[in-house]
Amino acid sequence: MSFEADPRQGVMDRELVKNILDKVGRDDRYTKTPLANLTFENLYNKLQPQEVELIIDLLAIDPKTLGFMGPFVTMENPPRDLAAIEGQQYTRGGENMIIANQYAPQRVLDAFQKMKQAIGDELQSDLLIESGYRSPAHQAIVFLTYLELSDFNIRYVASGVALPGFSQHGDPVNTALDVLNQDGIPTDEEPELFEKTKEYAWLVQNAGKFGFFLSYPRDNPHGVKFEPWHWRYSPV
Numbered sequence: 001m002s003f004e005a006d007p008r009q010g011v012m013d014r015e016l017v018k019n020i021l022d023k024v025g026r027d028d029r030y031t032k033t034p035l036a037n038l039t040f041e042n043l044y045n046k047l048q049p050q051e052v053e054l055i056i057d058l059l060a061i062d063p064k065t066l067g068f069m070g071p072f073v074t075m076e077n078p079p080r081d082l083a084a085i086e087g088q089q090y091t092r093g094g095e096n097m098i099i100a101n102q103y104a105p106q107r108v109l110d111a112f113q114k115m116k117q118a119i120g121d122e123l124q125s126d127l128l129i130e131s132g133y134r135s136p137a138h139q140a141i142v143f144l145t146y147l148e149l150s151d152f153n154i155r156y157v158a159s160g161v162a163l164p165g166f167s168q169h170g171d172p173v174n175t176a177l178d179v180l181n182q183d184g185i186p187t188d189e190e191p192e193l194f195e196k197t198k199e200y201a202w203l204v205q206n207a208g209k210f211g212f213f214l215s216y217p218r219d220n221p222h223g224v225k226f227e228p229w230h231w232r233y234s235p236v
Ligand SMILES: [Zn+2]
Pocket: 169, 176, 177, 178, 229, 230, 231
């Protein structure tokens, strides 16, 4: 009889997670080091063997054991046609905020730009990309960033952050984008308030014309919390 270690326990080493994030960088909308293109090869090259083991444990977790019921997407390396969105800005509390460069496949970005133009024309408003394409290795860093922020409440993290391979942000064709309005909503503190914005109301009515669809409405079957800001490019 053999006993396999539970990979969910393997990622709970606070010090190793801190070391990994100190080396690679934590994920937030102002991160200066772009992580979108990170490959597992790049990532492992930065890490000590024990830290690599922790990432391997992360990849071994079955998301269903954490309540995530969404389908596997891909573990592929980043696509070659990623385009950058640079210098996006918004103002909050009188302060000018600059979002770190975001990336998306060119055709996804083209569709987004058309939608942004329309929302500008019709609402005299703006729509920004807070988070675009993220490679599966980048997603590993996102997951660990939120694991640390949540004081290692892994089930809670899994209700809002996909495990590597299961994120629609890593889909090189039907890429998901997290959007932000010109007031910087959704905020990290109260993200669900995006539902109350005029931009959200507009998106519900119009995003489908541009090929974007809400992935995680309330009570969705994927076990993911309501994400009014997360729109997936899936043209019909
Ligand atoms: Zn998202």
